[in-house]
Amino acid sequence: MTSSNKSIIDVNNLVTHYGERKILKNLNFSVEKGEIRVIMGGSGSGKSTLLNHMLALLTPTSGSIVIDGVDVVNANRKTLLKLRQKMGVAFQGGALFSSMTVGENIKLPLQHHTELDEHTIDIMTRLKLELMNLAGFEDLMPSELSGGMLKRAGLARAVIMDPKLLFFDEPSAGLDPVTAVELDELILKLRDAMNMTIIVVTHELESAFKIADKITVLFDGEIVITGTVDEIKSSKDIRIQNMINRRARDEHLDAEQYIKRLTTGKN
Amino acid sequence: MTFVQKTHLHYQLLALTGEVDLHNSPQVRKQLLAIVESGNSVIVDFSSLSYIDSSGIATLVETYNLAKNKQLSLTIVGARGAPLQVLELTNLNKVFPMKDSLDEIKA
Numbered sequence: 001m002t003s004s005n006k007s008i009i010d011v012n013n014l015v016t017h018y019g020e021r022k023i024l025k026n027l028n029f030s031v032e033k034g035e036i037r038v039i040m041g042g043s044g045s046g047k048s049t050l051l052n053h054m055l056a057l058l059t060p061t062s063g064s065i066v067i068d069g070v071d072v073v074n075a076n077r078k079t080l081l082k083l084r085q086k087m088g089v090a091f092q093g094g095a096l097f098s099s100m101t102v103g104e105n106i107k108l109p110l111q112h113h114t115e116l117d118e119h120t121i122d123i124m125t126r127l128k129l130e131l132m133n134l135a136g137f138e139d140l141m142p143s144e145l146s147g148g149m150l151k152r153a154g155l156a157r158a159v160i161m162d163p164k165l166l167f168f169d170e171p172s173a174g175l176d177p178v179t180a181v182e183l184d185e186l187i188l189k190l191r192d193a194m195n196m197t198i199i200v201v202t203h204e205l206e207s208a209f210k211i212a213d214k215i216t217v218l219f220d221g222e223i224v225i226t227g228t229v230d231e232i233k234s235s236k237d238i239r240i241q242n243m244i245n246r247r248a249r250d251e252h253l254d255a256e257q258y259i260k261r262l263t264t265g266k267n
Numbered sequence: 268m269t270f271v272q273k274t275h276l277h278y279q280l281l282a283l284t285g286e287v288d289l290h291n292s293p294q295v296r297k298q299l300l301a302i303v304e305s306g307n308s309v310i311v312d313f314s315s316l317s318y319i320d321s322s323g324i325a326t327l328v329e330t331y332n333l334a335k336n337k338q339l340s341l342t343i344v345g346a347r348g349a350p351l352q353v354l355e356l357t358n359l360n361k362v363f364p365m366k367d368s369l370d371e372i373k374a
Contacts, residue, residue, distance in 0.1 A: 114289050114322075115293070116289065116292070116293065116322055117293065117296065119325075119329055120292070120293075120296065120322055120325045120326060120329065121325075123325035123328050123329060124321045124322060124324075124325045127321055127324060127325060127328075127357055128321070130357070130358075131356065131357065160321075161289065162288075162289075162320040162321050162322075189356055190356075192352055193349065193352035193353050193355070193356040194320075194349075194353065194356075195318070195349060
C-alpha cells in the first residue's frame with residue numbers, strides 16, 4: 001500500500017504471532033489526518049492486538065507501522081517517547097491510578113511532560129473535566145466513580161495534552177445507552193474542535209455507524225473490508241452481513257484440522 | 268507563534284499569529300498577565316490565529332479572571348475556524364466578550 005501525505009497511520013504487510021499462533025495476517029491500511037476510523041471485529045478478531053501494535057507496545061513478526069512519519073517498529077526509545085506525547089490513549093476501564101485522585105490522574109501527563117505553570121495545569125484539568133461532564137469530581141478517588149465516569153476520566157487524561165492522535169479502546173462497552181451516545185457525540189466534537197485523528201476500537205455497531213468516517217472490519221486476523229458506513233452496510237460479504245444482522249457465525253469445519261487440534265493441541 | 272502588542276483606544280491589544288500550543292503558551296500567559304497586572308483591559312486579537320490548544324485556553328481563563336477581579340476586561344476579537352470551535356467546545360464563547368472585528372469596540 002502506498003502512503004499519502006495526508007495519512008497519519010500507515011500499516012504495511014503487518015504479521016504478528018502469539019507463540020506459534022498467527023494473530024494478524026498481513027494487514028494493510030492507512031488512516032488519514034482528521035479521520036475517525038473505527039476498527040471493528042468480534043472477540044479474538046485481533047483488534048486489541050492491532051491496537052497494541054499501533055501503540056508500539058508489541059513487536060510484530062514482520063511488516064511496518066508508520067505513525068506521523070515515525071517507523072514505530074524500528075524507532076529508538078527517544079523517538080517513540082516524542083511520538084507518544086502526540087498520542088493519547090483511553091483504555092477500556094479508564095486505567096487510572098487508584099492511589100491518586102481523579103484530578104491528579106488527569107494532570108499527570110502535563111506534570112511529567114511540560115513545564116506549564118501549576119495554575120495553567122489546574123485550569124486545563126478542570127476544562128477537560130467539564131468537557132467530560134465530570135465537573136466537581138476532581139478530588140474523588142477512582143474507586144468512588146461509576147464505570148461510565150471512570151471511562152470519561154480516562155478519556156480526560158488521554159486528551160489532556162491535546163494529542164494529534166487519540167486511540168480509544170471500547171468506548172461504549174459497559175455503558176448505559178444514554179452515556180454511550182453522549183460519549184459518541186464527544187468523540188465527534190473533539191475531532192472537529194481539536195483537529196484530532198481518532199482511532200476507535202469497538203464491537204458496538206451502533207456507535208461505529210454513528211461516528212466513523214471509515215470502518216475497518218477484522219475477522220480472524222484479516223481485514224474483511226475497509227469502507228465508509230454505507231459501503232459496510234451494502235457489503236455482500238457474509239461475515240459483514242452476519243455482523244450487521246447479529247447472527248452467530250457458522251464456521252466451516254475442517255474435520256482433519258479439528259481432530260488434529262483436539263489430539264495434539266496444535267493447529 | 269508570534270504576537271504583537273499595541274494600544275487600541277484605552278485597551279492593550281495582543282494580536283496572536285500562528286499556533287498557540289504547550290510550548291509557547293507560557294509566553295502568552297506572561298504577556299497577558301503583565302498587561303492586566305499593570306491595570307489595563309485587554310483585547311486578544313484572534314484574526315491571524317490558526318490554532319489554540321487547551322493551555323492557551325487556560326491562559327485566557329486565568330487572564331479573564333484576574334481582569335474581572337480588578338474590574339478590567341478581556342475581549343476576544345476575530346475568532347473563527349478551529350480557535351472558535353475550541354471556545355465553543357469549552358463554552359467559553361458564552362463567557363468571554365466576543366467581537367467579530369475591532370470596529371465593534373468603542374471607546
